[in-house]
Amino acid sequence: xxxxxxxxxxxxxxxxxxxxxxxxxxxxxxxxxxxxxxxxxxxxxxxxxxxxxxxxxxxxxxxxxxxxxxxxxxxxxxxxxxxxxxxxxxxxxxxxxxxxxxxxxxxxxxxxxxxxxxxxxxxxxxxxxxxxxxxxxxxxxxxxxxxxxxxxxxxxxxxxxxxxxxxxxxxxxxxxxxxxxxxxxxxxxxxxxxxxxxxxxxxxxxxxxxxxxxxxxxxxxxxxxxxxxxxxxxxxxxxxxxxxxxxxxxxxxxxxxxxxxxxxxxxxxxxxxxxxxxxxxxxxxxxxxxxxxxxxxxxxxxxxxxxxxxxxxxxxxxxxxxxxxxxxxxxxxxxxxxxxxxxxxxxxxxxxxxxxxxxxxxxxxxxxxxxxxxxxxxxxxxxxxxxxxxxxxxxxxxxxxxxxxxxxxxxxxxxxxxxxxxxxxxxxxxxxxxxxxxxxxxxxxxxxxxxx
Numbered sequence: 001x002x003x004x005x006x007x008x009x010x011x012x013x014x015x016x017x018x019x020x021x022x023x024x025x026x027x028x029x030x031x032x033x034x035x036x037x038x039x040x041x042x043x044x045x046x047x048x049x050x051x052x053x054x055x056x057x058x059x060x061x062x063x064x065x066x067x068x069x070x071x072x073x074x075x076x077x078x079x080x081x082x083x084x085x086x087x088x089x090x091x092x093x094x095x096x097x098x099x100x101x102x103x104x105x106x107x108x109x110x111x112x113x114x115x116x117x118x119x120x121x122x123x124x125x126x127x128x129x130x131x132x133x134x135x136x137x138x139x140x141x142x143x144x145x146x147x148x149x150x151x152x153x154x155x156x157x158x159x160x161x162x163x164x165x166x167x168x169x170x171x172x173x174x175x176x177x178x179x180x181x182x183x184x185x186x187x188x189x190x191x192x193x194x195x196x197x198x199x200x201x202x203x204x205x206x207x208x209x210x211x212x213x214x215x216x217x218x219x220x221x222x223x224x225x226x227x228x229x230x231x232x233x234x235x236x237x238x239x240x241x242x243x244x245x246x247x248x249x250x251x252x253x254x255x256x257x258x259x260x261x262x263x264x265x266x267x268x269x270x271x272x273x274x275x276x277x278x279x280x281x282x283x284x285x286x287x288x289x290x291x292x293x294x295x296x297x298x299x300x301x302x303x304x305x306x307x308x309x310x311x312x313x314x315x316x317x318x319x320x321x322x323x324x325x326x327x328x329x330x331x332x333x334x335x336x337x338x339x340x341x342x343x344x345x346x347x348x349x350x351x352x353x354x355x356x357x358x359x360x361x362x363x364x365x366x367x368x369x370x371x372x373x374x375x376x377x378x379x380x381x382x383x384x385x386x387x388x389x390x391x392x393x394x395x396x397x398x399x400x401x402x403x404x405x406x407x408x409x410x411x412x413x414x415x416x417x418x419x420x421x422x423x424x425x426x427x428x429x430x431x432x433x434x435x436x437x438x439x440x441x442x443x444x445x446x447x448x449x450x451x452x
Contacts, residue, residue, distance in 0.1 A: 002104070002107055004035070005035045005102070005104040005109045005110070006035070006036050007037045007039055007102075008066070009039045009112065009113045009120055011040070011041045011042065011053070014289060017062065018137070018162070019136060021189035021190040022136065038066040040054075040070070040072060041071075041081045047080075056287045057201035057204065057286075057289075058197030058288070060200065061196045061199075061200050070101075076123075084119060091129045095129070109131045110133075112133075112134045113125065114135065117150065133154070133157045133158045136185075137162065140346055140347075142174045143170055143346060143371055144174065144342030146178075158180040161174055161183070163185065164187075167350070167367070169364040170364055173383070194291050194295060197289060206284055207284075207292075207296050214253065214297045214298065215297055216251045216253055217249070217300070218255050219242040219246065219255070219256045219304070220303065221256060223235070238324060239269075239270060243273055247274075248355075252278075253282075254274065254279060254282070255281075255299075270283075290309040302314075302321045304323065304347075306346075308343070310347065322351060322353065323351040323354065327404055330344050330404055330405070336378060336407050341374060342375065342378075345370065345371065346367065346371065348404075350367060369393050370397075376389075377411070377416070
């Protein structure tokens with residue numbers, strides 16, 4: 001008889017690998033007496049046409065940690081996973097229905113979810129309204145601020161933020177305002193899971209061919225045009241710059257791993273450049289993690305824009321990494337609160353530009369202060385305690401080498417150093433104390449009106 005149930009919501013193999021490592025390390029307690037359910041969600045705009053998690057190499061290995069696998073898409077059909085969430089007032093009836101569908105009876109439930117601010121994680125937290133919630137980080141976004149304030153009914157139940165030690169010493173800002181504590185998933189556990197995944201992919205003919213002619217450099221494709229951040233031509237040029245940088249660094253065998261939805265034209269252009277330079281270019285678009293490629297081919301350089309896989313290469317495989325395009329994307333990213341801003345800031349600060357290899361990485365302490373300053377500017381209302389620290393940082397460090405992390409308009413609206421000077425009346429209106437007094441006065445006046 002199960003004493004409790006644990007529901008693990010995933011949408012990517014990288015996230016599933018993170019959870020598998022956490023389970024192997026005992027971060028979710030003993031398996032005995034616990035029913036563990038892997039709840040798989042495909043959040044693509046058109047899920048039916050996108051690559052399914054079950055098609056990825058390593059998926060079957062991950063499943064051994066769980067008692068059952070359930071498709072969230074099938075469970076809520078015909079609704080889209082990213083769009084559907086029940087009303088708070090309906091949570092009781094929905095919980096009853098989902099308990100029956102999942103076969104978990106009345107036992108206590110724990111949730112492990114990603115991206116708690118949006119569905120399906122938000123929907124699960126609403127349905128299981130009394131359950132403890134554990135958030136796990138699927139990448140670099142966990143180092144940045146929470147996207148929006150969570151209602152107390154959810155935020156107060158978040159116990160911890162599980163994350164990989166991609167940048168040793170850097171603590172996630174995500175959900176720190178709720179009191180949730182960051183907890184590291186041990187390196188050795190995650191590396192062991194990656195090795196498992198690589199074993200399952202070892203017989204893939206594409207990897208076998210690469211192993212016979214191992215590339216020394218890996219280029220990680222982006223798909224920023226789909227997000228309307230770059231044009232198709234600009235993104236194509238981004239990949240060409242990656243290749244030219246690898247060639248300039250002396251690499252003569254290179255593999256390009258495109259984004260799963262990238263157009264074939266990107267590869268054709270790269271082939272033309274490689275042929276002109278006398279370089280062997282392989283294109284690997286199979287259903288596997290970039291980390292599987294690292295494990296199999298052991299490259300000595302990974303080039304990207306701001307992919308988490310760049311930091312994984314450095315942290316777990318000891319591979320040199322280089323970036324390109326971060327300044328351009330930072331400039332194009334809107335609104336300022338966009339969650340990709342902190343991953344871009346981290347990579348831009350830490351990783352040398354592919355056109356200037358060998359530059360020293362910034363220190364973690366310097367990066368932590370920068371991330372907190374950017375995080376405050378992104379979500380100042382969630383982190384008011386960071387204001388004084390941000391003011392001090394901007395006064396000491398804002399200049400030609402750091403101004404691209406901030407927007408003058410944003411600094412102006414927050415009354416921070418580096419913004420446009422404001423007249424006395426604007427400064428008065430922006431003062432938090434004055435604004436609180438004005439709001440309170442308006443409420444009192446409203447209550448005194450006839451009929452109020």
